[in-house]
Amino acid sequence: MxxxxxxxxxxxxxxxxxxxxxxxxxxxxxxxxxxxxxxxxxxxxxxxxxxxxxxxxxxxxxxxxxxxxxxxxxxxxxxxxxxxSDFEGAHDDDADFDLLEAYAGAPNEESVESAEDEVRRAQILHEIEDEIAALPARQREAFLMRYWEEMDVTETAAAMGCSESSVKQHCFRAVQKLSKALKAKGITP
CATH class of the missing domain: 1.10.1740 (Rna Polymerase Sigma Factor; Chain: A)
Known part of the structure; x- marks a missing residue:
């Protein structure tokens, strides 16, 4: 309880x-x-x-x-x-998103980040968020639950109301699309 x-x-x-x-x-x-x-x-x-x-x-x-x-x-x-009117996209630049910050090269506690580095990192985060937002809904949902919420496959399947194999397939496709899109923009982990 x-x-x-x-x-x-x-x-x-x-x-x-x-x-x-x-x-x-x-x-x-x-x-x-x-x-x-x-x-x-x-x-x-x-x-x-x-x-x-x-x-x-x-x-x-x-x-x-x-x-x-x-x-x-x-x-x-x-x-x-x-x-x-149609829905318009929106972004919250202040919300934490640890996985993306790590991908974008978040500074460690010992380093001092220059203004140029901060702007570059913010731009990369924005581009990554745009690519996640562009994923098909089920792929985005599976990806966020598995890699952002850190839920396992079974929990994700239960939360999404689908099979574990569907979760794995959605995640695989999401990672492929994100990787390809980010690589095309020159963004690598």
């Missing part, structure tokens, strides 16, 4: 990554914030009494479902109101 403090600590630990993941899917900062907040409330309300080790997978599934619900609502609104 998770205590209130453990639940609070868990939610605090996933909020930035959950926001970034939602932002990649919906490409709207306000909607992404709403989705994450709704997911957190649902987890606390319906699953707050679950053991702490079950919370990550439950939260990922809730987040996926809330994102799908958002898309369904948007589809309904578009059908009813044909003058709704």
């Amino acid at each position: 998770a205590t209130e403090q453990e639940l609070s600590d868990f939610l605090h630990s996933v909020e930035k990554r959950a926001f970034k993941r939602s932002l990649y899917h919906v490409r709207d900062e306000e909607a992404a914030l709403d989705i994450v907040q709704d997911s957190m409330l649902k987890l606390a309300e319906h699953y707050g009494d679950k053991p702490v080790n079950e919370l990550p997978m439950l939260f990922q599934r809730i987040l996926s479902n809330c994102t799908l619900d958002w898309f369904r609502r948007q589809k309904t609104r578009k059908a009813l109101f044909s003058n709704l």
Whole structure:
């Protein structure tokens, strides 16, 4: 059974990554914030009494479902109101994304980074994020869960509602596409 403090600590630990993941899917900062907040409330309300080790997978599934619900609502609104504008891409430059920073050459604690290096690293991170955002939805979802959320194949499959082989295939294709796109831009690990 998770205590209130453990639940609070868990939610605090996933909020930035959950926001970034939602932002990649919906490409709207306000909607992404709403989705994450709704997911957190649902987890606390319906699953707050679950053991702490079950919370990550439950939260990922809730987040996926809330994102799908958002898309369904948007589809309904578009059908009813044909003058709704298309979704515009958005980026949050302040959100942490450790995997990408490592890929972009994040400085270690001993080094002093020059302004030029900071700008170059920020540009590389932006290009990597753009490439992740351009992945097909299921590939992006599998990639983010496996390599960003560090979930194993079984957890990812359960959260996505698909087979383990599908997760492996989505991740393989995502890594291939990202590698090819980043290599074409001269970005290597």
